[in-house]
Amino acid sequence: AKRSGKNCFRFYAREMNAQAAEMLRLDNSMPLGLANGDFYLHYQPQLDLKNDTVIAVEALLRWRHPELGMIPPDRFIPLAEDSGFIIKLGEWVLRTACMQCAEWQKNGPAPLRIAINVSGRQFSEPDFVDMVAAALSDSGLAPELLELELTESLLISNEQQALQKLQLLKNMGIFLAIDDFGTGYSSLAYLKHFPLDRLKIDKSFINDILSDPDDAAITEAIIAMGHSLKLKVIAEGVETREQLVFLEDRSCDEIQGYFLSKPLSEHDLHVFVTARLAN
Ligand code: C2E
Ligand code: CA
Ligand code: CA
Ligand code: CA
Numbered sequence: 001a002k003r004s005g006k007n008c009f010r011f012y013a014r015e016m017n018a019q020a021a022e023m024l025r026l027d028n029s030m031p032l033g034l035a036n037g038d039f040y041l042h043y044q045p046q047l048d049l050k051n052d053t054v055i056a057v058e059a060l061l062r063w064r065h066p067e068l069g070m071i072p073p074d075r076f077i078p079l080a081e082d083s084g085f086i087i088k089l090g091e092w093v094l095r096t097a098c099m100q101c102a103e104w105q106k107n108g109p110a111p112l113r114i115a116i117n118v119s120g121r122q123f124s125e126p127d128f129v130d131m132v133a134a135a136l137s138d139s140g141l142a143p144e145l146l147e148l149e150l151t152e153s154l155l156i157s158n159e160q161q162a163l164q165k166l167q168l169l170k171n172m173g174i175f176l177a178i179d180d181f182g183t184g185y186s187s188l189a190y191l192k193h194f195p196l197d198r199l200k201i202d203k204s205f206i207n208d209i210l211s212d213p214d215d216a217a218i219t220e221a222i223i224a225m226g227h228s229l230k231l232k233v234i235a236e237g238v239e240t241r242e243q244l245v246f247l248e249d250r251s252c253d254e255i256q257g258y259f260l261s262k263p264l265s266e267h268d269l270h271v272f273v274t275a276r277l278a279n
Contacts (some may be wrong), residue, residue, distance in 0.1 A: 015135045026071065027079045031061075034092060035075035035196060039063050040265035041096055045272065046115070046234060046256045049248050054273055056113035056147065059097040061089075066101070090122040091131055100266065105145060109274045115147040115177065120154040124161070129168045143173035147198070150176065152184030154196060161261045163193060170195040177234070182222055191229055199226045203237020203257070209246055216246070223252050249255065 015088065033039060038055055045056035063071045080086040094116055101114040116226040122128065136143055155162045155178075166176060177198035182205055201222050208215045219235070235247050238257030247255060 002248075015235050023079055026065075026076060027067065027083050027085070030076065030080060030083075030085050030089065031119055033063060034089060035172065036066075038066065039089070039092065041093065041100070042256065043100075043269045044256055044263040045113075045269070046253050046254050047260050048097055049244075049252065054110070054112065054260075054276055056115055057256070057269065058115040058149070058263075059093060059100075059117070061117075068104055072243075077119065079161050081119055084121065085117050087125055090119055092136045093117075093133075094132065095139070098135045098141045101145055102139040103140040105142065109277055110269065111145065111174065112273070113145045113147055115149050115175075116181065118154070119151050120151070120157065121158070123150065123154050124158065132169065132197060133172060134173070136174075139216065144175070145179055149177035149179040149200065151179050152181070152190075156184075156191060158194075166194050166196075182218060188225075191231075199233045200235055200276075201235045201252075202236075206235050206237045206243060206257070207239075210240075210242055219247070219252075220250055223247075223250050227251070 034172050040062050041059045043059060045054045046056040046058065047078055048055045050209070059120050061073050063073070063076055077086065079192070080089050095118050097114050101112065104112050125131070132146075132148075134140075136146065137233075155166075170177060175197045176195065178196060179200050180202040181199045183202045191272055200224060205215045205219050205222075207240055209219050210216075223233045232253045234254040234256060235252050236256045237244075238244055238247065238255040238259045240259055243257075244255055264272060
């Protein structure tokens with residue numbers, strides 16, 4: 001029994017080593033991947049329910065590894081956060097998204113705001129605000145076409161510093177959203193101190209709004225609270241017409257999800273927006 005226990009341990013140790021090696025390999029190949037153009041953005045449309053118009057897109061990072069194929073962001077972003085490469089990668093996302101959005105502003109079928117995910121490590125960099133300002137001025141993008149999606153944990157880990165940065169960003173005219181709302185810290189006090197524009201209800205609540213009364217109640221409460229704080233409320237992960245109708249009936253402002261569209265390439269987004277305008 002002792003022996004098999006030891007073998008068992010060896011087996012797990014080997015498994016863990018293989019996993020660690022795989023993670024290290026992924027992490028090490030990110031800088032070259034970025035230099036080689038293996039990272040790119042997809043854009044998922046957001047629908048304004050009142051006017052039934054696409055008003056914005058969320059930029060979502062994609063990585064096609066030359067040997068391993070597509071690596072989902074949920075796998076490589078935590079690695080990039082641990083190693084610090086997220087700072088370079090995040091800057092690339094911001095600059096690329098701003099240039100793309102500026103291009104739509106000039107030549108696109110309709111002006112679209114762009115929402116960008118910001119990681120905690122990136123936001124806590126001392127020159128984060130300067131980096132955003134530079135991305136805006138270099139791309140020529142109007143600040144009101146840029147939105148940053150921030151998580152609750154990122155804001156709460158250093159409230160004073162976060163407040164200062166948010167105020168600077170807000171003064172520049174950028175929009176600020178709380179991503180994955182409802183999944184983070186339970187303290188809501190920060191909502192009244194921070195200069196926010198939008199709450200994004202996490203898709204884990206939207207998933208079961210029609211079958212789970214608790215998720216329905218939480219969603220309703222977030223919409224009501226958001227509105228009394230003068231915030232827009234967007235729901236992510238909307239997959240069915242029934243979910244859309246539920247949200248519309250409760251005055252949710254905007255939706256995003258597979259029901260409207262999955263994240264699209266630049267070209268497919270152009271086709272999508274043009275087709276909607278023609279209808
Ligand atoms: P997120 O910010 O919560 O983004 C929403 C995720 O839900 C995306 O996954 C999107 O493709 C997916 N999604 C959209 N509509 C639906 C739907 O109707 N049903 C379901 N089941 N899923 C839907 P994705 O693209 O795999 O991204 C995963 C996470 O990776 C994002 O979650 C975000 O936290 C992170 N991420 C993606 N791009 C970036 C980036 O440029 N920077 C940073 N820091 N994080 C990023
Ligand atoms: Ca997001
Ligand atoms: Ca989410
Ligand atoms: Ca997220």
